[in-house]
Every structure is written in structure tokens, then in C-alpha cells.
Amino acid sequence: MLEAVLMMTILGLILGLLLAIAAKVFYVKVDQRIEEVRAMLPGLDCGGCGYAGCNAFAEALCSGDAKTVKLCRPSKPAAREAIAEYINKTPDADGNITKVDF
Numbered sequence: 001m002l003e004a005v006l007m008m009t010i011l012g013l014i015l016g017l018l019l020a021i022a023a024k025v026f027y028v029k030v031d032q033r034i035e036e037v038r039a040m041l042p043g044l045d046c047g048g049c050g051y052a053g054c055n056a057f058a059e060a061l062c063s064g065d066a067k068t069v070k071l072c073r074p075s076k077p078a079a080r081e082a083i084a085e086y087i088n089k090t091p092d093a094d095g096n097i098t099k100v101d102f
């Protein structure tokens with residue numbers, strides 16, 4: 001009985017260690033700004049900006065692929081300004097700042 005408990009404890013420790021290593025190796029950095037910018041966009045997913053939808057446009061703005069928020073014509077000027085100000089002031093996961101116009 002004691003051997004079985006000991007074996008299960010050792011097995012649990014080994015599997016836990018493997019999970020911890022896998023979590024470190026396969027860690028993917030997530031740019032939190034994308035979700036914030038996505039929430040500030042109109043959410044119509046109309047494609048008028050030239051991207052597949054609002055989420056794709058938010059990704060493009062945060063990555064620097066899209067240089068201006070003006071591409072989203074359905075958004076109001078105040079919202080565009082707020083989005084540009086947020087992106088221009090908020091660093092990504094690596095501490096880099098992206099510059100966009102409104």
C-alpha cells in the first residue's frame with residue numbers, strides 16, 4: 001500500500017513538472033490592447049476599413065499595420081481620437097509603443 005502511494009506521489013510530481021515546463025515553453029504573449037481597441041470600435045464587422053472585421057482592424061492598429069483609425073468610417077471622431085490616444089500611450093507586452101493617427 002505504501003509503495004502505491006509513493007509511486008502515485010512521484011508520478012504526480014513528474015507530471016506536474018512536465019506541465020510547468022510545457023507552460024513555459026509554449027507560452028504565447030497576448031497583446032491586451034487588441035481587446036481594448038476592439039471594444040472601442042463600432043463592432044459592425046462591415047469590412048469598410050479593408051480588414052476582415054473589427055477584431056482584425058484592432059490587431060492591425062496595435063501591430064502598426066494600419067496607420068490611421070480614420071479607415072473605420074462608421075466610428076465617430078471622438079471615438080477615433082480616443083482609440084488613437086489609447087494606442088499611442090499604451091505599450092504592448094514587450095513595452096513598445098505603436099503610433100497611429102486619428
Ligand code: SF4
Pocket residue numbers: 041042043044045046047048049050051052053054055057071072073074075
Ligand atoms: S470599418 Fe470599422 S466597423 Fe467596419 S469592420 Fe472596420 S473597424 Fe469594424
